[in-house]
Amino acid sequence: MVQLMQQYEVWRELFSPLHALNFGIGGDTTCNVLWRLQNGELENIRPKVVVLWVGTNNHEHTADQVAGGILAIAQLLLSCLTKSKIIVLGLLPRGEFPNPLREKNASVNNLLRASLPRLGPVQLLDVGGSFVHSDGTISSRDMFDFLHLTASAYRTISTSLHDLLLQLLEETPQERRASLV
Numbered sequence: 001m002v003q004l005m006q007q008y009e010v011w012r013e014l015f016s017p018l019h020a021l022n023f024g025i026g027g028d029t030t031c032n033v034l035w036r037l038q039n040g041e042l043e044n045i046r047p048k049v050v051v052l053w054v055g056t057n058n059h060e061h062t063a064d065q066v067a068g069g070i071l072a073i074a075q076l077l078l079s080c081l082t083k084s085k086i087i088v089l090g091l092l093p094r095g096e097f098p099n100p101l102r103e104k105n106a107s108v109n110n111l112l113r114a115s116l117p118r119l120g121p122v123q124l125l126d127v128g129g130s131f132v133h134s135d136g137t138i139s140s141r142d143m144f145d146f147l148h149l150t151a152s153a154y155r156t157i158s159t160s161l162h163d164l165l166l167q168l169l170e171e172t173p174q175e176r177r178a179s180l181v
Helices: 009-018 031-043 064-081 100-118 149-172
Strands: 047-054 083-090 122-125 179-180
Touching: 009 031, 009 149, 031 064, 047 064, 064 100, 064 179, 083 149, 100 122, 122 149
Parallel strands: 047 083, 047 179, 083 122
Antiparallel strands: none
């Protein structure tokens, strides 16, 4: 999802001016991200804010396992990037209609909501609810395949994320720079 965001105008409009770096790789799981972070991806960077958005590809794992992986990544980021603030994007709902994967993603978000505050300067940004209509469906105008976002849906997420990034960057007196993982 992060890798694809860079293909849309909203990236150039909102995140490029912040000198954001995009480390997203399509299909990544929490294990893939954790491995990359443990094996050099954090070397020689000092972002003011890191945005972490991972977990939807861990569909064969339990909600506890997915949340545990995300928490492990957040903890590693905090220990390696001691001056960075962390934003964890909540998992999005998936599927046109309510289904077990959507329920699991909601459970992951609930676990993160309860656990992330104990880690330190980490915030959860959960914008997935805006894509579920009152009848429980998701529109193909938001997620063309009921998983991946359309340009307008990326704008919805990006606007909220951008506002939070600006807030956190204003709290940081150094150069504005963000990294998305």
